[in-house]
Amino acid sequence: xxxxxxxxxxxxxxxxxxxxxxxxxxxxxxxxxxxxxxxxxxxxxxxxxxxxxxxxxxxxxxxxxxxxxxxxxxxxxxxxxxxxxxxxxxxxxxxxxxxxxxxxxxxxxxxxxxxxxxxxxxxxxxxxxxxxxxxxxxxxxxxxxxxxxxxxxxxxxxxxxxxxx
Amino acid sequence: xxxxxxxxxxxxxxxxxxxxxxxxxxxxxxxxxxxxxxxxxxxxxxxxxxxxxxxxxxxxxxxxxxxxxxxxxxxxxxxxxxxxxxxxxxxxxxxxxxxxxxxxxxxxxxxxxxxxxxxxxxxxxxxxxxxxxxxxxxxxxxxxxxxxxxxxxxxxxxxxxxxxxxxxxxxxxxxxxxxxxxxxxxxxxxxxxxxxxxxxxxxxxxxxxxxxxxxxxxxxxxxxxxxxxxxxxxxxxxxxxxxxxxxxxxxxxxxxxxxxxxxxxxxxxxxxxxxxxxxxxxxxxxxxxxxxxxxxxxxxxxxxxxxxxxxxxxxxxxxxxxxxxxxxxxxxxxxxxxxxxxxxxxxxxxxxxxxxxxxxxxxxxxxxxxxxxxxxxxxxxxxxxxxxxxxxxxxxxxxxxxxxxxxxxxxxxxxxxxxxxxxxxxxxxxxxxxxxxxxxxx
Numbered sequence: 001x002x003x004x005x006x007x008x009x010x011x012x013x014x015x016x017x018x019x020x021x022x023x024x025x026x027x028x029x030x031x032x033x034x035x036x037x038x039x040x041x042x043x044x045x046x047x048x049x050x051x052x053x054x055x056x057x058x059x060x061x062x063x064x065x066x067x068x069x070x071x072x073x074x075x076x077x078x079x080x081x082x083x084x085x086x087x088x089x090x091x092x093x094x095x096x097x098x099x100x101x102x103x104x105x106x107x108x109x110x111x112x113x114x115x116x117x118x119x120x121x122x123x124x125x126x127x128x129x130x131x132x133x134x135x136x137x138x139x140x141x142x143x144x145x146x147x148x149x150x151x152x153x154x155x156x157x158x159x160x161x162x163x164x165x
Numbered sequence: 166x167x168x169x170x171x172x173x174x175x176x177x178x179x180x181x182x183x184x185x186x187x188x189x190x191x192x193x194x195x196x197x198x199x200x201x202x203x204x205x206x207x208x209x210x211x212x213x214x215x216x217x218x219x220x221x222x223x224x225x226x227x228x229x230x231x232x233x234x235x236x237x238x239x240x241x242x243x244x245x246x247x248x249x250x251x252x253x254x255x256x257x258x259x260x261x262x263x264x265x266x267x268x269x270x271x272x273x274x275x276x277x278x279x280x281x282x283x284x285x286x287x288x289x290x291x292x293x294x295x296x297x298x299x300x301x302x303x304x305x306x307x308x309x310x311x312x313x314x315x316x317x318x319x320x321x322x323x324x325x326x327x328x329x330x331x332x333x334x335x336x337x338x339x340x341x342x343x344x345x346x347x348x349x350x351x352x353x354x355x356x357x358x359x360x361x362x363x364x365x366x367x368x369x370x371x372x373x374x375x376x377x378x379x380x381x382x383x384x385x386x387x388x389x390x391x392x393x394x395x396x397x398x399x400x401x402x403x404x405x406x407x408x409x410x411x412x413x414x415x416x417x418x419x420x421x422x423x424x425x426x427x428x429x430x431x432x433x434x435x436x437x438x439x440x441x442x443x444x445x446x447x448x449x450x451x452x453x454x455x456x457x458x459x460x461x462x463x464x465x466x467x468x469x470x471x472x473x474x475x476x477x478x479x480x481x482x483x484x485x486x487x488x489x490x491x492x493x494x495x496x497x498x499x500x501x502x503x504x505x506x507x508x509x510x511x512x513x514x515x516x517x518x519x520x521x522x523x524x525x526x527x528x529x530x531x532x533x534x535x536x537x538x539x540x541x542x543x544x545x546x547x548x549x550x551x552x553x554x555x556x557x558x559x560x561x562x563x564x565x566x567x568x569x570x571x572x573x574x575x576x577x578x579x580x581x582x583x584x585x586x587x588x589x590x591x592x593x594x595x596x597x598x599x600x601x602x603x604x605x606x607x
Contacts, residue, residue, distance in 0.1 A: 020604040025327045029565070032560060055451075086553040110556070111606065113442075117551040122212055122300035123447050125524060129418055130442040146241015150591060153574035154584065 024152045031144045038109055038134050041066035050074050050129070052081035054121060057114065057129035064106055066134045071103045082117030087133065091117055108113060109134035168403035170353070172392070181389050181402060184260045195246035198309065200535075205306025209537025215302035216535035219527045222299050227521040229339070230513050235407075238346030239339045239595075242386035247313060248329055251320025252371060262394060263325070263369045271324045274331055280420035284337025285427040289469060291334055292431045293462050296438055296450035326371045336562070340383040341424050343509040344410035344503075349382045349403045350391070357399045366391035366400070374401060381410045383421070408572065410606050411503040413580045418426065422498050425505030426477055429597060430469030432512045436604040440519055457529065477505075478595055483589035504577045504590045511569025513603050515562040519605050523552040562605050570598045 029070055038102040046068050051058040052075065064070060074083045076094040083092040083100075117126035171177040180186055197220070205217030212218040232240040253259050257267035291298070298304050316328040329336045352358050358366075358377040367375040369390040376391050392400040438450050439442065449457035478498065485497045492500070531537075533545040572596040574587070581587035 030321045032563070036539060053444075055447050057442070058444070060442035060444060082551070084551040084553070087556070090522075091551075096599055109205070113554055115551055115553070119211060119213065123296065125213060125527075126439045126447055128440065128442055136607060138563060139602060139607050142566065143599065143605060146570050146595060146598055146602070148566045149571035150574050150595065153571050153578055153591075156575055157578040 007018045007027040010099045020155045024148065024155070028145060028148055031089045031141055031148065038066060038137075041065035041067070043069065045069045045071070046082075047073065050083065051077055052083065052116065052127075053077040054079075055123040055127045057083075057127070060129045061132070062130070066106055066109045068133075069103065070106055071101060074100045074102075079120050080141055081127075082118050083114055085114045086112045088112065093118055099142070102137050105119075106133045110138060111136050168349075168401070168405050170401040170403050172398070172402055177402075184393065187389065188260060190244040191246055191249055194220045194244050195249055198246045198313070198563075202246065202306045202309050202313075205302040205309070207536060208302055211537055212300045212302055213527050213535030214534070216531045217302040217305045217309075218300070219524075219531040221270075221280050221305055223521055223524050224528055227525075229335070231521075234342045234346055235510065235514065236347065237387075238343035239381050239386050240348065242329065242336060242339055242559065243388055245329075247316045247333070248320065248326050250313070251328075252326070253417050254317075255320050255325075262390060263371055269321045269324075273321055274323050274327045278331060279417060280341070281337045282420050283332050283333050285420070287332065287334030287426040288337060288424075288427050288431055289466070292434055292465055292469070293589055294453060295435065296447065297453055298543070298549045300451070311508040313373075314320065315389050326374045326386070330372060330384070336386075337424055338428065338442075339442040340427065341421065342506060342513075343382045343385075345408045345506050345510050346382060347404055347407050348408075348410065349379075349405050350376065350385050351379055351403060352376050352403050352428055353399045353401045356573065357397045361397065363395065365394040369394040377467055381415060383410070408507060408576065410575050411506060411580075415503070417499045417502050418596050419495055419499040419502070420479070422502035422505065423474070425502050425509055426473050427469055428509045429505065429512065430473050431463070432509065432516050433473075433597075433600060433604070434465050434468060436519075436601065440516075441604060459505065473597075474597070477501075480589035480593040482484060484581065487586040487588070490582075500580060501577070501590055503580060504573045504594060506598065507572035507576060508569050508594050511565050511572065512597070513570070515565035515605060518558050518562050518565065519554065522558045523554055526550045526552045563602065566598050566602055566605070570594055 008023075044065070045062055048062060048064075048070060050062075050072060072083065072090075072092060074081070074092045074094040076096050076098065078096060080095055083094075083125065084090070085104075087110075088104055090102065090104045092100040092102050111130060111132045114129045114131055116124055119126065172181065201217045201220055204215060208215040208217065229241055252263075254268045255271075256263055261267075264503060294304075312333075316333070319328045319332070322324070364375065367373075370376075371388055371390060372384060372386050372387055374391075379385055387402075389402075392402065419520070431439060439448055445457070446461065449455070449461040452458050478494070481497045481501050482494060484501065485492060485494060529545050533543040534540045535542075574591045577587040577590040577594065578584065
């Protein structure tokens, strides 16, 4: 008995079954990319002292507001370490026991990783810290997308069981 | 469901039937494997300057999760070099089919050790020692050499690919997620197989599979030996819709649930160690044998063997209560393990995007200077940039997690009688997705 049809050329798909995908995809893109207002905080001057030691920054997690003028004081307590902030192109390098200082304006909102930029040992590629500038909108967008995903799953299965395919 | 049988194309069939194309690919991967071991043993101790670290943990590990599995199921297994030497000895030749006169005791793998339990245990070991293995070229090389020797030794004692079937953690990983992949090997006409007395396909299969009985792609390594020996050209290699092995009528075992949960726990813990801002956690995972490492190991094992399985058992128990059939909890744990497949696959893809996109800059420098000895073989740039997460990769990670939640919820709904019954499994998937979302973009 032949198994399910195994054609070399596929039979045309009934696209009506997947009609729900278009509005859902549109909604997903809207959730991901629609600009949202950020709560306003008057920009401040901030002085952040960050200690770099074997494979960790202290503090490892920092929160500031968009527009803040940030001065980083990077102190290395063991070997040479670097500080490179994702998306900002901001870099520092501190020799052992020395302090390196630099300033930047936090003009992009979101969560950004900072990394050691000088090979400092085996775990160097994973020496990472986190700078949150304003609310983490991508995280909230992700939660909204998760809810959309569940609702899409419900719709897709309902369509199948209704036999609308 | 519609399938696209590649063997209907004479060119594709010729490529699949001939042992040469596959042998050449496997010879290349074997050479690369041996070179990786040598690079790990002799090259620079700085991981980011050593071919072994970068090619195994950045290039290959990324390719496996972003290309081989999602687009080819167990396609990596079809060109994996690890079982090659043992298979040559078993078959008594390099291009010989199985069943020829070879070397080996040919014992059957003990029944008590069957299933994916040991593979899951192997993955737990990778998690426990990963911070060291991933960063030490020498340890990576020793692990690869050990695996090669172990596979060879087992093939001399046991029949077929016992190492791949029951021990290889990557085999477990690939097999689990191959169920969601778009490639399958099946028979074309069941009557032809039933009438075929010799069962040459089963004799030839190094995986011990009988194609007529294949219902899942989890245990088929796509080696194509059955296709080569079938006298009736009755083997199809189908492209199929993703997730075809997941559904209300497919059969699953409880060890698949355990394997799926270990994979989820590993993704969670790897994300925390390698992508998180917690330096103490990284040091604890790295300093094996220290008091901090024991704390880390305890927390990891509690997550992998306690918290996640506990949540999954709770969700399954609730789903069982909401259903009309009185299936045993054990049966339901196996049945609902399907939910863990798309969830885990997409979580690993999201993790890989986060992990590898940043580190991919390390690949070119080790191609031009594989041992970290200061060579510049190809005249390429020798220093790797720091690497950074781009907004594109962050959005992509969120998208992958979303797809994973959609897919696992859809599977939960398809294999449940009612939405109410699927709800606890969807809640489990949502909780896990949120945890990963927080770790990756939080």
